[in-house]
Every structure is written in structure tokens, then in C-alpha cells.
Amino acid sequence: MSLVNLAHVCSHLQNASKARLGLTSIPVTKLHVALMLGLQKQGFISSVTLGGPAPPKPVLLQKPPKYPPALLKAAEQAELEAEEAATPEVAWGRAPEWSYKEVVPANPGQRRLWVGLKYWKNEPVLNKMHLISKPTRRIWVNSDDLAKITRGRESAFVKGLTKTGECMFVTTDKGIMEARECVEKKLGGMVLCRVI
Amino acid sequence: MSVCRPARCLFAKSSAAALPKPASSSQCRTFTTTPSRPARRRPHYPSVKAADMTYLKEQAATKHPDYAAVDEALLAQKYTPSQLAAIRAAEAAIDPRDLTLQGKKRNDPWKLPYDDDLSHVDGVIDHADKLHGPPGRNKRARAREASEAEREAALGLIVNEQLAKMYPDGLPADPTPEEEYQREQAIHAAVQQAYLDPRTSFWADDAAAWNSLADPRHSAIMQELPRIDSKVVQATATFEGQEVVDERQQRLLHQLGWPQDTNLRQKGFIHKAIVQHFVSNYTRLGKIASFYVLTIAGNQNGLLGVGEGKAVDSEEAVAASISNAYKNMKPIPRYENRTIFGDIEKKLGAVRVQLQARPPGFGVRTNHLIFEIARMAGIKDLAARVPRSRNKMNVVKATWEALTAQKLPEDIARARGKKLVDVRKVYYGGSIG
Numbered sequence: 001m002s003l004v005n006l007a008h009v010c011s012h013l014q015n016a017s018k019a020r021l022g023l024t025s026i027p028v029t030k031l032h033v034a035l036m037l038g039l040q041k042q043g044f045i046s047s048v049t050l051g052g053p054a055p056p057k058p059v060l061l062q063k064p065p066k067y068p069p070a071l072l073k074a075a076e077q078a079e080l081e082a083e084e085a086a087t088p089e090v091a092w093g094r095a096p097e098w099s100y101k102e103v104v105p106a107n108p109g110q111r112r113l114w115v116g117l118k119y120w121k122n123e124p125v126l127n128k129m130h131l132i133s134k135p136t137r138r139i140w141v142n143s144d145d146l147a148k149i150t151r152g153r154e155s156a157f158v159k160g161l162t163k164t165g166e167c168m169f170v171t172t173d174k175g176i177m178e179a180r181e182c183v184e185k186k187l188g189g190m191v192l193c194r195v196i
Numbered sequence: 197m198s199v200c201r202p203a204r205c206l207f208a209k210s211s212a213a214a215l216p217k218p219a220s221s222s223q224c225r226t227f228t229t230t231p232s233r234p235a236r237r238r239p240h241y242p243s244v245k246a247a248d249m250t251y252l253k254e255q256a257a258t259k260h261p262d263y264a265a266v267d268e269a270l271l272a273q274k275y276t277p278s279q280l281a282a283i284r285a286a287e288a289a290i291d292p293r294d295l296t297l298q299g300k301k302r303n304d305p306w307k308l309p310y311d312d313d314l315s316h317v318d319g320v321i322d323h324a325d326k327l328h329g330p331p332g333r334n335k336r337a338r339a340r341e342a343s344e345a346e347r348e349a350a351l352g353l354i355v356n357e358q359l360a361k362m363y364p365d366g367l368p369a370d371p372t373p374e375e376e377y378q379r380e381q382a383i384h385a386a387v388q389q390a391y392l393d394p395r396t397s398f399w400a401d402d403a404a405a406w407n408s409l410a411d412p413r414h415s416a417i418m419q420e421l422p423r424i425d426s427k428v429v430q431a432t433a434t435f436e437g438q439e440v441v442d443e444r445q446q447r448l449l450h451q452l453g454w455p456q457d458t459n460l461r462q463k464g465f466i467h468k469a470i471v472q473h474f475v476s477n478y479t480r481l482g483k484i485a486s487f488y489v490l491t492i493a494g495n496q497n498g499l500l501g502v503g504e505g506k507a508v509d510s511e512e513a514v515a516a517s518i519s520n521a522y523k524n525m526k527p528i529p530r531y532e533n534r535t536i537f538g539d540i541e542k543k544l545g546a547v548r549v550q551l552q553a554r555p556p557g558f559g560v561r562t563n564h565l566i567f568e569i570a571r572m573a574g575i576k577d578l579a580a581r582v583p584r585s586r587n588k589m590n591v592v593k594a595t596w597e598a599l600t601a602q603k604l605p606e607d608i609a610r611a612r613g614k615k616l617v618d619v620r621k622v623y624y625g626g627s628i629g
Contacts, residue, residue: 164538
């Protein structure tokens with residue numbers, strides 16, 4: 001669990017947000033993946049996709065198969081394909097109901113985690129992201145401390161969540177989750193970062 | 197052809213009718229500078245009809261009848277013959293018809309506090325009664341230095357006078373030791389007063405003249421002017437210069453689109469110039485100094501504006517900054533109308549301002565500049581830190597930007613795609629917020 005790399009990710013996401021990027025990539029580790037999924041759950045980012053060095057194709061621009069291929073007979077498939085060739089390719093503004101397979105390089109070193117950033121009213125949704133535990137000084141908190149922190153008080157040398165919409169991510173036995181979730185489940189753990 | 201001739205003369209048919217006629221008498225050229233009289237002379241007053249006059253007379257007679265014999269007898273019991281004669285003369289001086297037409301009870305704040313009671317002398321309305329002959333006018337009233345015997349007599353009189361003021365009901369019959377002590381103290385004080393009284397040192401043969409020596413109007417120290425207690429009078433009092441219409445305020449109201457009779461102060465709007473200093477522009481001809489003012493304005497209920505003004509004249513600069521402050525007013529989001537939404541931090545130049553939300557009853561415990569801003573905006577609970585530079589102008593600007601650029605929880609929830617529920621509305625039945 002390298003917090004050095006996590007610090008780089010934090011800075012990178014802040015920079016990408018400031019530059020108003022739509023999609024950016026970070027190195028793949030289990031920690032990063034779990035944290036990104038946590039961020040997505042909290043609504044800071046729009047998508048988390050495993051991919052290669054090139055960005056994945058935007059989902060909405062991909063040609064959607066109309067039905068799951070397994071259900072189709074070969075003859076019908078040929079017929080449908082002919083039909084699809086006649087219809088326009090793009091289905092704008094519709095949520096994708098299909099699953100598609102992104103090409104992930106076999107070499108783990110070439111894999112990247114592609115993160116879609118969000119903007120609202122010309123402002124990034126993810127403004128700031130800072131480490132709390134540092135590589136040289138990790139901070140563990142119990143659920144009581146977390147309860148205080150989420151109420152805006154300082155505890156265990158961690159400043160309270162006093163800003164509007166501030167979130168803190170904690171890595172626990174049950175995975176990475178938001179501080180308030182930990183309080184609900186009475187879990188403690190190592191605090192990772194705070195996100196505004 | 198004359199240019200003055202009307203065009204219709206040109207286009208008219210040339211016939212006998214179009215020939216120039218002799219001008220009418222009204223258009224006749226006058227040979228004198230005296231203005232001519234209009235045809236019918238109007239009277240200076242409207243003509244009154246006989247029927248109206250009779251009606252008026254009737255009304256006057258019923259509303260203000262003459263004294264009957266019974267009334268006269270009653271009056272004679274109360275007043276002396278000379279007073280009665282004065283009353284009759286006063287009655288005769290006013291026509292009852294005028295009284296009916298014009299007489300009405302005054303309702304303005306400046307009305308006299310009495311109808312006809314002239315026994316009381318009002319310090320504001322009435323003239324003060326005359327001083328009984330300024331010393332030295334006539335021989336009897338002339339004051340001279342008192343002799344030993346006169347001084348003793350005067351002392352006794354004045355001490356008695358003072359004691360009578362302190363004990364209006366007379367001295368207690370059989371005093372307790374405490375009352376005895378108090379009486380001694382009172383006598384001591386009265387004697388002290390008597391020695392300071394000018395009547396002890398000077399004597400006049402005329403008693404009234406002698407008493408008038410103690411009148412405070414003889415004092416070299418200016419008397420305090422009598423005060424008007426009525427709040428209505430104080431509120432409606434107009435002074436010189438106040439009547440002048442403030443053109444700048446009129447323009448400001450016009451620019452804001454508010455009605456011209458808006459009373460900003462009454463609506464809770466206040467402003468204050470909180471930063472003022474001289475600045476100078478260095479040109480090749482020399483320094484040009486001007487006055488810089490930064491004013492904040494607000495309605496103490498969620499509106500706040502910051503305005504700058506710069507001019508060679510300080511008054512101009514202040515006025516410009518005030519109108520700019522009003523024009524720049526913006527709503528400030530406030531949590532429960534008392535504090536801010538979460539902690540805010542803003543950096544402007546070398547100034548960093550940290551504002552923190554606080555619970556109810558905490559008060560505004562901040563830097564004096566931020567205190568004023570919070571007062572104008574109507575923020576009641578706030579803590580703040582200005583850890584780095586404390587440049588006044590930038591502190592104000594940074595605070596103003598921080599307050600206006602607050603992010604609301606609803607907006608954050610919308611941006612993150614979350615559902616937000618205000619539980620206070622559930623617990624307190626929506627009475628909060």
C-alpha cells in the first residue's frame with residue numbers, strides 16, 4: 001500500500017480537474033481501484049474503467065449490439081446485422097444497457113485506470129484531494145474518533161470535516177469507504193485522504 | 197415676400213377672399229409699452245352668493261353663539277371686570293364666520309400643548325418672564341455690597357429657603373438619631389449653599405430685585421436649552437441643509453431601480469467607510485494625490501456590497517464609494533439566517549481569510565473589519581482568522597469574495613448526483629430554515 005503513489009494520484013486528479021479534462025488515467029493498484037470506486041459512489045467522478053495506454057472508447061459512441069449475442073441464433077444474427085447496417089450507428093443520450101468488453105493489455109505494466117471527471121455549472125465536482133496519512137506517518141482512527149471528525153471536531157490529530165460537502169476516505173477491514181459510512185458501521189481504520 | 201407669412205397664404209386661391217383684410221383690433225399693433233387690459237376684468241375674489249352667506253351666518257351663530265346672560269353671570273363670578281372686558285374684546289376681535297370657515301383644531305406635532313391655559317409658562321414656546329430689573333437700573337433696585345448685618349439677615353433667609361426645599365413638610369417633630377444626623381447635614385449643606393449665593397454678598401432694597409440676583413440667567417455660564425420631549429417632534433424636526441435633496445442618492449436609487457422615496461435607513465440599509473487613505477499617482481509632472489475610500493453596505497439581513505471610490509476631494513471619494521457599495525450589493529447565503537455554510541477559506545493577494553461557522557449564540561468574534569462586514573450582512577455567529585497579511589483593503593475584499601462564493605449543500609448534492617434531505621425540516625416541522 002504505497003501512499004506515495006496515492007499522493008501522486010491525488011495531485012494528478014486535482015490538476016486534471018483544474019485543466020477541465022474529461023478523462024484521465026492513473027496507475028492500477030488495488031488501493032487506487034477501491035478508492036476510485038469509493039469516489040464514484042460519492043459522486044465525485046463519473047466512470048472508472050480499466051484499460052490500456054490509450055483511452056477507452058467513449059461508451060456512448062460505441063456501436064451497441066441490440067441483443068446479447070448468446071441468445072441469438074446464427075441466422076437471426078446475420079439478419080440483424082444487416083438491419084443494423086441500415087440503421088444509424090449512434091444512440092445519443094440513451095443510457096447504455098449493454099455490456100461491452102474493453103481491451104485490457106495482458107501485460108499488467110501497461111494497464112491504466114481511466115477515470116472520468118465530473119463538472120457542474122462550469123466548476124469541477126472534485127476540487128481538492130489531499131492525503132491525511134502520509135507515507136512517513138500513517139494515522140489510524142477508531143469509530144469514536146471518526147464520529148467526532150465527521151461532526152466537525154478534531155480527533156486523533158485529524159481535523160474535522162467542517163467544509164461544506166467534505167468527504168474523508170478510510171481504509172478498513174471491510175474495504176475503503178467514506179468516513180460517515182464507517183461511523184454507521186462502527187468501523188475504524190487508516191485514514192487515506194480528504195476530498196472536497 | 198416675407199418669411200413670416202404663413203404657407204397657407206401661398207397655397208390659397210388668388211381671389212377676392214384671399215386679399216389681405218384689415219387686421220382685427222386684437223392684432224392691432226400697439227404703440228405703447230403698457231400691456232393692454234383683457235376684455236373683461238375679473239374680480240380679485242370669487243363672487244359669493246347671498247344664499248351661501250346666509251347659511252354661513254346661521255352656522256356661525258349656532259356653532260359660536262354669543263354669551264347668554266347666564267354665561268355672563270358665571271364668568272363674572274370667575275373673572276375680574278378687567279379680565280371680563282379683555283375676554284369680550286377678544287371675542288369681538290374674531291369674526292365667528294371666519295372661525296367657522298377656517299377654525300380647526302391643530303393636529304400637527306408643533307401644536308401648542310394647551311388650549312387656553314396661559315397660567316403655565318412653557319420653556320420652549322413662551323417667552324421667559326422678565327428678569328426683575330437688571331441690577332443698577334433704578335435706585336431702589338440697584339444692588340450694592342451688603343453690610344455685615346444685611347449679610348447675616350440674608351444668610352438666615354437663604355438657609356431657611358434651602359431647608360424649606362429639602363423639608364417641604366417641615367422638620368420632623370421628634371427626630372431619631374439618624375434623622376437628627378441627616379438634619380444636621382442638611383443644615384450644613386444649606387449654609388454652604390447660602391455662602392455661594394450672590395444674595396449673601398449683595399443687597400438691594402427692592403425685595404424683587406434682591407431675589408432676582410439669584411436668578412440663574414444672571415450666571416455667566418450659559419443655561420442649558422429646554423428640551424422637547426415629544427418623539428414625534430424630534431423625528432420630524434427639520435434643520436437647515438437637511439431639506440436639500442441629495443442628488444447623488446436620487447441617482448443611486450434610480451440606478452438601483454428603487455422608488456425615489458425609499459428611506460434606506462428605515463429599510464435597515466447601513467453603510468460604513470472602513471478603509472480610507474491617500475494614494476498618489478506619480479506622473480512626469482509630479483505626484484497627484486487622491487483619496488481612496490472603501491465602503492461596505494448592507495441591509496443587515498443577507499445583502500452585502502463593497503464599493504471603492506477614489507477622488508482628489510475626500511467627500512467625492514466617500515460619496516462615490518457609498519454609491520458603488522450599494523450598486524455592488526449581492527445576497528449572501530446564510531445558514532439559518534445567522535451563520536455561514538461550513539468553513540470557507542479565501543486567498544487574495546497576500547491575505548488569507550479563514551471564516552468558520554459557529555453555533556447559535558456564539559457571536560461574531562473576528563477581526564474588526566470582518567466584524568463590520570458580518571454586521572452589514574446580518575451574520576450573527578462567526579469566527580475568523582486572518583493568519584498572514586492583514587492589509588485592510590484585501591481583507592475586506594477577500595471576505596466579501598469568500599462570503600459571496602459560498603457553495604450551497606443543495607448545489608453540491610446536485611453536482612454529485614446525491615439526494616439531500618434536510619432533517620431539520622422533519623424534526624422541527626419545517627419551522628427552521
